[in-house]
Amino acid sequence: MESWTFKTQIFTESVNHSATGSKSDALERLRLLNGERIFIVCDPFLEGTPALQTVIDLISINNTYTVYSDVVPDPPIDSIVKGVMVLRKEESTVLIVIGGGSAIDMAKGINYFCKTIYQVGVKKFIAIPTTSGTGSEVTSFAVITDTKTGVKYPLLDDSLLPDEAILTTFFVKSAPEKVTAYSGMDVLVHALESLVAKKANHFTDALAEKAIELVVKNLPTCVVDGKNEVARAAMHEASCMAGIAFNQAGLGITHALSHQLGGQFHIPHGLANAMLLPYVIMYNAANSTVAKSKYISIAQKLCLTSETSDESVQLAALVKCAQSLARQVGCSMTMKEFGIDNITFKNSFSILVQQAIADRTYGGNPYEATKEDLTRILTCII
Ligand SMILES: NC(=O)c1ccc[n+]([C@@H]2O[C@H](COP(=O)([O-])OP(=O)(O)OC[C@H]3O[C@@H](n4cnc5c(N)ncnc54)[C@H](O)[C@@H]3O)[C@@H](O)[C@H]2O)c1
Ligand SMILES: [Fe+2]
Incomplete structure (x- = not known):
């Protein structure tokens, strides 16, 4: 017998949005966050851009936020450990990652180690992919790298899956x-x-x-x-x-x-x-x-x-x-x-x-x- 469930709730743009080119409606969902301490892991290409500011404008009214952008391809353990420290210090309640597969894997790693080592987890983990490629927003694994030895460690666990994936063209349009x-x-x-x-x-x-x-x-x-x-x-x-x-x-x-x-x-x-x-x-x-x-x-x-x-x-x-x-x-x-x-x-x-x-x-x-x-x-x- 085989069975499968699917944990991640997916939000897409309405068809009209894509046809008319209007502002992302899937992102509007972030307005529902209320009274949260939000930890945003963001791809470096977004740092200081109007695109990131759009997200901050959507969440900043009733929430506090911290942005962490120490993301590099093939996420190294050191950066993940630093991210874990920030998340714990801020006592974040929601984790949002905006970026390519590397950023999403990094956020998965941060969330996973917070839960497994420190028994603290966020209430909600939201992934917003900015590349159309890895599908990491809906996969139960991540690859992290030990930069000292060059060894790559695959993490494989359903708990890595984000709670929500927001599929918006808003960020991906700038992909080279x-x-x-x-x-x-x-x-x-x-x-x-x-x-x-x-x-x-x-x-x-x-x-x-x-x-x-x-x-x-x-x-x-x-x-x-x-x-x-x-x-x-x-x-x-x-x-x-x-x-x-x-x-x-x-x-x-x-x-x-x-x-x-x-x-x-x-x-x-x-x-x-x-x-x-x-x-x-x-x-x-x-x-x-x-x-x-x-x-x-x-x-x-x-x-x-x-x-x-x-x-x-x-x-x-x-x-x-x-x-x-x-x-x-x-x-x-x-x-x-x-x-x-x-x-x-x-x-x-x-x-x-x-x-x-x-x-x-x-x-x-x-x-x-x-x-x-x-x-x-x-x-x-x-
Ligand atoms: N967990 C999984 O299921 C899974 C599956 C396959 C690959 N991966 C991992 O994903 C990574 C590769 O992901 P990727 O192909 O998305 O590339 P990436 O995340 O490494 O990004 C590639 C480059 O594009 C930039 N970028 C990303 N989105 C952009 C945008 N919208 N506009 C401008 N620049 C943008 C990034 O800053 C980076 O410099 C690898 O680390 C791989 O191990 C994970
Ligand atoms: Fe692949």
Whole structure:
């Protein structure tokens, strides 16, 4: 038997808001906070901006607040510990995080350690993502880094889940082209990996399929016209849907390998995923009949070929769709194009593959890839 509940309450903009470009109505929800001591963890790009001031104006009447913006990518334990100290000192009752996946993971870490070490917790934890990518606002894990040893520690616990996620285009509109493109490709990979992952079910399939459709339709617009509210709202919702899907269904070897490319060569996560995805689709389709039929079904839903095309044509169309989308939004598709020479890359294969097999996402793949299989996939992106 399987069961699943979903703790995070999600607030989205009304459809009219996206169509008219009026001020965020989802954010208006913050006006309901009353008599609270609010701890705001905010991404550094927001510090001192009118956008952050808008949030402060919404909450400052009947509440007190403290802003903490010591957020860096791959949140280090030291910054989390400092955040815990501030939260305790301020005796905060509500935690709001506004930022990308790094800021959200950091806030998750602060909240988690306050609860588990000091037995003090906030009444409410609200996440407001400013990138459309990680889905961290609805996932029960966070990755924190020990900067002294370089070791990354995954925290995995349902108590990490925010109580509320506010999906507003208000902040995400300022995301630079590359952040938009790479995090958007990450959404596509979350959705395509969770679609075929071992623990996928009809619920996660529905979310993953819708997310794929929204990314294919809206990501190029978000990249060329970042202020487009309708496309931004669609991508933001796709990111959240894919987050819910992979939180339940799991991911696969695209992520298992891309985590290593990020660690070893500092390749942006979404970019590494975009490079690997076409080859992982072909690999999974060749080895798992369930994965193959799901890929074909999504190719049909996206109307990539005529319904009467044979399976190999439909599969090839899905691979081509993933490749063209990545190209269209400006992703390099090989390590060489990114600036890593062949020899250096090839010399790292053995360690990359070994670590990929130990990665927590590896086990979710529909077919158990061998070291040789993973090496062949890496060879494709030289
Ligand atoms: N917990 C999870 O479920 C989960 C899943 C995947 C990744 N992650 C983590 O998320 C992090 C990556 O998150 P990310 O891709 O959102 O990137 P990020 O949070 O690291 O942000 C990337 C950069 O973009 C800036 N930025 C963010 N939003 C912006 C905006 N609207 N306008 C202008 N600049 C903006 C940030 O300041 C930062 O410099 C990694 O630390 C990764 O480990 C977590
Ligand atoms: Fe990812």
